[in-house]
Amino acid sequence: MRFLTTAFIRFTFVLCTAVLAVPADAQWTNRYPHVGTGHHVYLEGYELPTMNVGPTSPAVSPEGDRVAFSARGWIWMLDIQTGLATRITDGEEMDFRPAWSHDGTELAFVRDDSRDTWIVVRNLETDEERVINTPAIDLDPVFGPQGEIIYSSAAAGRFDLWSDNGTALTEGRPYELKPSLSRDGDVLVHLQKGGGLDRVVAVNRATGDSKQLLTDGILSQTRPAISPDGSYLAYNWPTQEGYELRVLGVTDPSTSVFLTGGLRGLPLSPAWSPDGTWLWFTEAGADEVMRLYRVPAAGGETEEVPVLTWDWGAATGTLRVVTRDERIGGGEAPATARLNILDGSGHPVVPSSGYAQFEGQNGRVFFYSPGVIEVSVPEGTVTVGAVRGLDTPEVTRSAVVRAGEVTEIEVMLETVWDARSAGFLSGDHHFHLNYGGPFGLDPEDLPLMMRGENLDVATPLLANLHTRFEDQKFWGWEKGDDPPLIRFGQEVRSHFLGHVSLLDTRTLFWPWIWGPGYQVYGLDDRPNSDALTHARHQGAIGGYVHPVGDSDPFAPENVANPPVLLAVDGILGNMDWLEVAVLWTDEIGTSEMWYRFLNVGSPILLAAGTDAMANFYRTMPLGVSRLYVQTQGKTSMAAYMEAMKQGRSFVTTGPMLEFELDGAAPGDVVSGEVSARFKIDLASAVTVDLVEVIVNGLVVWSGPGLDGPGSRTYQGSIDLPAAGWVAVRAHGGETVWPAADSYSFAHTSPVWIESIGSVAADAFQRAAEELMPIVDAAEARLRESYGDVATPRILADFEAARMKLMAGMPHP
Incomplete structure (x- = not known):
């Protein structure tokens, strides 16, 4: 169903940053209009909507009898009594995060075309839409009591709260997001991010007074919801391994009451019923499908509110996709693959179980098929794109799906190079299984992804999310029988000293975090070589991850940008490997840094990884940046690691x-x-x-x-x-x-x-002359950040690095 009338409301803003993604000669930074500085991996991963086959972002109608939510990238309306969900939007774009008008006649929601988001207000009686669209990212609409819209927008170069009359309501921290209004409009609650710890703030709109209700680091999935009468705040709050749903009083927020941890510790998007008696939320099950729940606001048992019937408002059929790979059983057996499926309007199709993801380079929704998969689609032409790893060119097939019928598409994937026949195994040595995303993954979820990418080895890294240390329960978990092979590693983050990763260790290094910017261990005199030596003592290997963001790190304007201890540890040979290929930094710039380390006599190995967050919706596929290792046909983890240590490899x-x-x-x-x-x-x-x-x-x-x-x-x-x-x-x-x-x-x-x-003496001299300014700039940053705190151990490494460089430089 297409909407008959569209009225546009457009405001003129000055954008402070570029809109398009980066050119092809730099690191990935953003898919959507740029906000702030640096890349968007966390902004797009945490703040933009999540698409799932099940319900997300529920909103209860003013009468309390219906719930609007997003599923499959459209807005649906659930009749609570009958369990019937009716689709009310369609089309190519994806629709998320609905909000009701006070009189129940309109819904506002976020529309997403894979490059930008804007606000749509739909009249439920006439099907007419009006659009609120700035040149920037627009999110999270809510209705005021007079029908006005309040939403979050980055139109001024940072996220502020705006009214649909073009008035900025806030001009505070870099990110002000997720507004929630009391029924009378007097209490406005929202999330503030950036510039330190994240905060949930309540604003009295009559007096302008604000009150901090909550604060913590990296509130990735937190969404505050004010009760209809403005007295209580419901919110999902991070724990070491997930989230829990809590309620506090706005007048005295010093204590809170636990309501539920959901069924799997990931309750998301709390929403009040209009009478304030229920709190609704969604949560992904073990199959990563979102489901709808509610719990009494005063506490009690959580109950699922199932969708019993889905009314698409259009005829649908079933598409069966069979993927084959010429390398598997001569192409006779089905083969796991990465798929992108579009319906006749160009809208992405998602599977009925498992979860889909969105990769921000090409702007495509994808998921993994075990080899044969069936999906529900509107009748009409459907297009399938399939790949299986970096060595398979994409194959595209189309077919017409008829109502009530099963239509099959078969895809044969061919390779430009057979790694296994050439004696190679491939590995992704930098990604995180769970990292504040909306899903809770288990290690058993990885083999499907790895097979779909023809990826043989994975070393998912345990890492901190600010002061939280997720996935420790998986330390020691391994899959070592045959490829895909999995063994957990650890990312140690000494803040601006540089992030290092430890592979093939058997014990964790502590502390995981230190250095200026952390509240605990913030001024430790602890060089990264402590963590790297921890790995070497176990026969394992450690190195620097996402090290260089500039294509020319030796340009005068860039010498202060690399991590503080990167050059020092490279010169001294303290690291075993360097992550030359990774999505969030620049491969050319990193390889140039690597050359200098080799030229001063540090035989540093290659490594590669995606730095993907596997439980994000918006993330890159595993293995799209990877290491290939020549194992002479051996397929064990031990053979792979030994060949990696011998430098028999390439990154790509x-x-x-x-x-x-x-x-x-x-x-x-x-x-x-x-x-x-x-x-x-x-x-x-x-x-x-x-x-x-x-x-x-x-x-x-x-x-x-x-x-x-x-x-x-x-x-x-x-x-x-x-x-x-x-x-x-x-x-x-x-x-x-x-x-x-x-x-x-x-x-x-x-x-x-x-x-x-x-x-070679001439190469050493060239490298020394180029590395010395980086060492000098890094020490200046170190001294400035530590202030009056003595750091003799770290400074000793600087002195040793200088002495090594000076030994190979000409003397007057």
């Missing part, structure tokens, strides 16, 4: 690279001061602009890449110096599925000249 966000130099592969050693023959095999499912041979950080040969899926072999000769290293990189090109980084990139580990860690 799309292209595949195999490299030989006089018959030697990455991790091997060749003789110096000779002319050496090289062979490069490039295969890619996406375009690649350029292939380069790097010797001691300098490009000595280059050739054109690929203008589409396929493969190419390059051969030639280069003159080798007496010492150092040789590696190959490929980069540039358009990002399309299966890729999801901002540009194509791949880099091999080095082939060493004469010995592992050998150093």
Whole structure:
């Protein structure tokens, strides 16, 4: 059903930041109009709506007999007595977070086209819509008593609360979100984020007085709801492993009452009944499908309010998708795959069980099929896109689905390169299973995702969410029988000193967090080498994650940007590996930093990971930034880790690279001061602009890449110096599925000249001269942040790094 009349309300604002996503030569920063600084991984993951096959963001009607909610990306109306849910919106865009007008004649909600959000107000009697749309992200509408709309908008370059008459109601912290109004409009509650701890604030609109009701760090899914009479606040509050629903009094918020932890510890989006007797919420089950619940506001048993019947308001049919991979049973057996399905209007289709996700590079909703899956769709043309890992070009198929019938689409996936036949296993060494998202995942949920990405190894990292330490219960959980292989690692966050990750350890490092910005251990004199040494003592390996955000970290304007101890630990060889490929930083800039570490004699290994938050709705697929390791066909975790430690690897966000130099592969050693023959095999499912041979950080040969899926072999000769290293990189090109980084990139580990860690004097001098300004800038930041607090241990590492650099620099 299309709406007949649309009236537009548009305001003129000055946007302070760019709207479009970043160009193809930088790190991913944002899909939606940019707010503030840095990338949007948390803003888009925490603040924008979640799409699910089940109900999200319930809103009870003024009469108390119906509940509006979002499901499948549309707004539905549930009759509480009959259990019948009727779809009231349709179309290509996705609709979320409904709110009722006081007289029950209108609904306001958020509309999302995968690049922007705006507010739609729909008249339930006439089906007419009016639109409130700024050039920025607009969220969370609520009605005032006179029919006015209050909503959150980033139109001024930060999130403020606005009225639909174009008046800004707040101008406070960077993010002011999630408004909730009492029935008379006198009490306005909202969430404040940024500039320190997050807060829930109540404002008396008559007097302008505000009161802080709650505060904590990173309130990722918290949504405050004021009671109709303005006396009580309901809110879902974070715990170490999830959320719980609580109520406090607005007059005296010093204590609160626990109502429920839900069935799985993730109650979301509390909403009051109009008489104040019930609190409604949604929660994902073990199958990650959202369900609707309510609990008495005074306390009592939680009860599910099931949707018994779904009335689409249009004829529907069933689409069955069968995916096959030529590598599995000769293409005869169904194969797990990543799918994107669009109905005839272009609206994304989601499965009836499990959960869908939205990746922000290509702007596509995706989910994983075990090989055969059925989905309900409106009748008409349906389009399926399928991939299975970075080495499979996307295959697209369309079919017409007829009402009441089952229509089957079969997709055969072909590969540009068979990693297993070539002796490689692939791994994602940086993602988080649960990290404040709306779902509660278990390790058993990972194999489906990994098989759908043809990913062999995963090391999900335990990490802090401010002062909360999630997923500790999974430490020691392993899947080590056969691929996919899973073993948990740990991300240690010493704030601005730099985040490090420990792989293959058997005990956790404590404390997980320290340094300026944390309330506890905030001024510890503790270098990152403590955590890195903790790994080495166990025969494990540690390194820096998401290290460099600039494409040229050595430019004068950028030397103060890398993590404070990154250069020091790289110069001293305190780290075992560096995460050269990761979604939230720049691969070219990180590889340039890596070259300098190699050139001063630190044989640092390659690593890669997505840094995806697997329980987000808005996140990247696992393995779209990964490490390939040559295990000679062995498929155990031990064989994989050993080959990784030997440097027999390459990292990639799309292209595949195999490299030989006089018959030697990455991790091997060749003789110096000779002319050496090289062979490069490039295969890619996406375009690649350029292939380069790097010797001691300098490009000595280059050739054109690929203008589409396929493969190419390059051969030639280069003159080798007496010492150092040789590696190959490929980069540039358009990002399309299966890729999801901002540009194509791949880099091999080095082939060493004469010995592992050998150093050419001229390369050492170049690197030392470029690293010294970064060391100086980092120490200045350290001293400024620690103030009068002595840090002799950290400063000793700075002094040692300087001495090493100066030893290789010319002296007057």
